[in-house]
Amino acid sequence: xxxxxxxxxxxxxxxxxxxxxxxxxxxxxxxxxxxxxxxxxxxxxxxxxxxxxxxxxxxxxxxxxxxxxxxxxxxxxxxxxxxxxxxxxxxxxxxxxxxxxxxxxxxxxxxxxxxxxxxxxxxxxxxxxxxxxxxxxxxxxxxxxxxxxxxxxxxxxxxxxxxxxxxxxxxxxxxxxxxxxxxxxxxxxxxxxxxxxxxxxxxxxxxxxxxxxxxxxxxxxxxxxxxxxxxxxxxxxxxxxxxxxxxxxxxxxxxxxxxxxxxxxxxxxxxxxxxxxxxxxxxxxxxxxxxxxxxxxxxxxxxxxxxxxxxxxxxxxxxxxxxxxxxxxxxxxxxxxxxxxxxxxxxxxxxxxxxxxxxxxxxxxxxxxxxxxxxxxxxxxxxxxxxxxxxxxxxxxxxxxxxxxxxxxxxxxxxxxxxxxxxxxxxxxxxxxxxxxxxxxxxxxxxx
Numbered sequence: 397x398x399x400x401x402x403x404x405x406x407x408x409x410x411x412x413x414x415x416x417x418x419x420x421x422x423x424x425x426x427x428x429x430x431x432x433x434x435x436x437x438x439x440x441x442x443x444x445x446x447x448x449x450x451x452x453x454x455x456x457x458x459x460x461x462x463x464x465x466x467x468x469x470x471x472x473x474x475x476x477x478x479x480x481x482x483x484x485x486x487x488x489x490x491x492x493x494x495x496x497x498x499x500x501x502x503x504x505x506x507x508x509x510x511x512x513x514x515x516x517x518x519x520x521x522x523x524x525x526x527x528x529x530x531x532x533x534x535x536x537x538x539x540x541x542x543x544x545x546x547x548x549x550x551x552x553x554x555x556x557x558x559x560x561x562x563x564x565x566x567x568x569x570x571x572x573x574x575x576x577x578x579x580x581x582x583x584x585x586x587x588x589x590x591x592x593x594x595x596x597x598x599x600x601x602x603x604x605x606x607x608x609x610x611x612x613x614x615x616x617x618x619x620x621x622x623x624x625x626x627x628x629x630x631x632x633x634x635x636x637x638x639x640x641x642x643x644x645x646x647x648x649x650x651x652x653x654x655x656x657x658x659x660x661x662x663x664x665x666x667x668x669x670x671x672x673x674x675x676x677x678x679x680x681x682x683x684x685x686x687x688x689x690x691x692x693x694x695x696x697x698x699x700x701x702x703x704x705x706x707x708x709x710x711x712x713x714x715x716x717x718x719x720x721x722x723x724x725x726x727x728x729x730x731x732x733x734x735x736x737x738x739x740x741x742x743x744x745x746x747x748x749x750x751x752x753x754x755x756x757x758x759x760x761x762x763x764x765x766x767x768x769x770x771x772x773x774x775x776x777x778x779x780x781x782x783x784x785x786x787x788x789x790x791x792x793x794x795x796x797x798x799x800x801x802x803x804x805x806x807x808x809x810x811x812x813x814x815x816x817x818x819x820x821x822x823x824x825x826x827x828x829x830x831x832x833x834x835x836x837x838x839x840x841x842x843x844x
Contacts, residue, residue, distance in 0.1 A: 451651055451720070454701035459485045459709065462587050471594050478595055482657030482717040483650070485709050486591060488582070488643070492708045497578045497645045498539050498732055501610060502529065504572040508820050509560060510795035517558040519551045529558075543646065545729050547613065555612060561772035561787055565721075566611025566731065569771050571819055573608040575757050577827060579734050582643055584833025588710070592738045595639055595712065602742050602838035604764045605750055606735035609642060613728045622651075622700060622720045623684035628662050629670055630679040631716060638739040641712040648731040649702045650711050651720035656696070662716065668693060681767075685718075710736065737764065742838045750838045757824035759816070771816035780811040788812055 458477065464470040465486075478484040506517045506529055517529040519541045527534035527541075541551055560568035567573070582588060583603045593599045626635065642648075655661060672691055676683065687697040700720060705711045713719065742750065753760055760769050776783040788800055795817065803813040834840040 451700055451702045453649070454703050456485050456703060459487055459706065461487055461489065462491070462591065463489045465587065465591050465594070471591075474591070475594055478712070478714075480658075481654040482714040483652055483654060483703070483711065484595070484713075485703070485705055485711045486588075487706060487709045488585075488588070489708075491582065491585060492578065492643070492645060494543070494645055494707055495539055497576075498542055499535060500576055500578055501608065501645075501732060502535060502538055502542070504576055505560065505568065505570065505608065505610070506558060508570065508572050508823075509558065510792055510799070510817050510820065511558065511790040512792050515557050515790040518554055520548075520554075542730055542732070546727055547730065552613065557790070559610070559612070561776075563612075563786070564773070567607050567609050567735070569607060569759055569769060570817070571757050571759055571824070574605065574753070574759055575824070575827065576608060576734070578645070579608070579643075579736075580827040580829065580833070580837075582710075582734075582736065584829055584836050586832055589832070589836050592639065592712075596637060596738065598637060598740065600741045600842045601738050601836075602740070603836055604735070604737040604739065605753060605760050605837070606737065606764075609731060609733045609735065611731040613726050613730065621684060622653075622697060622718060623682050624718055625681060625715055627676075627679050627681065627683045628716070629666055629683075631662065634740070635715055638715050638737065639712050640715055640735075640737040641710055642733050642735045643710045644705045644707060644731075644733040646729060646732045647707045648705045648733060650705055650713070651700055651702045652713060653696050653700050653718040656718040657714035657716040665694075739764065741842055744841075747838055747841065754829075754837065754839060755826055757819055757826070772814070780813070783814060784812050788814060 458473070460470065460474045460477075465474065474484060474486070502517065509516060513528075513530065517538060519527050519538060521527060521537060521541075525537075527537045529535070529538060541547060547555065556563065560570045560573070562568050589601075592601060625640070626632075642650075656665075669685065672693075673683075673685075685692055685696060689695075696718060700718075703711070749761065752758065759771070762768055772783060772787060788796070791799065799815045799817055801813050801815065802810050804810055829837060829839065835842050
C-alpha cells in the first residue's frame with residue numbers, strides 16, 4: 397500500500413493531471429461536476445459538514461492474522477505496516493460468529509427499545525410473510541434480512557422506524573450498545589491484547605468503553621467528512637500511546653489518507669495548511685479540510701481511499717490519521733460492529749466509573765476524549781421537534797410517562813426533553829470477565 401508521503405515525492409497530484417487532461421484516464425477521484433467552484437466559496441473559517449466526493453475502494457496490501465502474531469516476523473511486519481500507514485487490519489479468526497453476533501444485536505439492542513409495537517423491528521419477507529421481533533420464531537428470519545447484501549426499500553423504511561437514537565451516525569448510546577457479550581469477549585481477548593501491546597509498545601494498557609455500530613444504507617452517496625479527530629497543529633506528545641479501532645462483524649469500509657499520521661506529513665501539513673484555515677480555534681477536535689486547489693493544495697481529497705474491511709476483522713488506526721465518515725449510498729449493506737480502542741492505564745477515578753458501569757449496565761458519562769456522552773444527538777437540543785418525531789412519538793405510554801419531560805430554553809420557551817432509558821424491566825446481567833479481562837477493561841489496576 398503506497399503511503400501519502402511516497403505519493404507526495406513520486407507522483408503528480410490529481411490537480412496536476414487534470415491540467416494535462418489526464419484525470420479521467422488515471423481513474424483518480426474528482427469532485428462531482430459543477431460542485432467544485434461552488435464549494436470553494438465556503439467561508440474560510442467554516443467547517444464543512446458534508447462534501448460529495450468519489451472515493452475509490454482499495455484493498456489492504458496485507459491483512460494480518462491474529463493467529464499468526466506469535467510468529468515474530470509476522471508481528472514485526474504488522475508493527476512496521478502500522479507505523480508507516482497509520483492503519484492496520486487484523487482478521488480475528490474464529491473469534492466472531494457473524495450470525496450469532498447479529499442475533500445478539502437484535503435481541504439485546506432492538507428488543508430493549510421502549511417503542512410501541514408498530515415501531516419495533518419488523519419486516520416483510522419475499523413470500524409476503526410478516527415477521528416481528530416480539531416473536532422468538534422470527535429472530536432467525538430477521539437476522540437473514542439484516543445480513544442481505546441489499547435490504548429492500550420497504551424493509552429499510554421499517555428498519556429506520558425501529559432504530560435507536562443516533563440513527564444517522566449509526567452508533568447508538570443506549571445501555572445495551574455498550575454491554576454486548578460479543579463486545580466484552582473481544583475486549584478481554586488475550587491474543588488481541590498481545591497484538592495491541594506490540595503496536596503501542598506498552599503492556600499496561602486499557603481498552604476504551606465504547607459502543608456498538610449499526611449503520612444503515614443512506615440515500616446520498618459520496619458524502620465525506622475528511623478530518624483529523626485531533627487538531628494537527630496541537631498534537632500531544634503522548635498521542636502515540638493511543639490507538640483507535642472498530643471491530644467489523646459484517647464487512648465495512650474505512651476512509652483515510654494512508655501515511656498522513658507520520659511526523660514528516662504532519663510537519664509539512666502544518667506549514668502549508670495551517671495558514672489556509674486561520675479561523676480555526678487552536679486545539680479543538682475534528683479539524684476538517686475542504687476540497688479544491690485553494691484549501692487543499694496537496695489534493696488530499698484525491699488521495700483518500702476507502703479500505704475494505706472483511707467481516708470478522710478489526711481495523712486499527714492512529715489518532716493522528718486524516719480520515720472520513722463514509723456514505724456509500726443505497727446499495728451498501730448494513731454495517732454492523734463496535735468501536736474498540738486502546739490507550740494507557742486509566743486513572744483511579746476513571747476505574748471506579750468503569751467498575752460501576754460494568755456492574756450496573758450503565759452508559760459512560762464521558763468518552764475517552766473527555767467529551768460528554770449524549771444519549772440522543774446533541775443537535776436535538778436545538779431542534780426539539782426532531783427528538784419529538786424520531787423518539788418521543790414512538791414511546792409506549794408507560795415509557796412516555798417515565799421518560800418524557802420538558803425544559804425551558806434560554807428564550808423562555810418550554811420544549812420537550814427526555815431522560816435516558818435504562819434496561820427494560822431491569823433486565824441486565826453483568827458479564828463475567830476473566831482475571832486478565834478485568835485488567836484490560838480497566839476494572840483492576842495492573843500490578844506494579
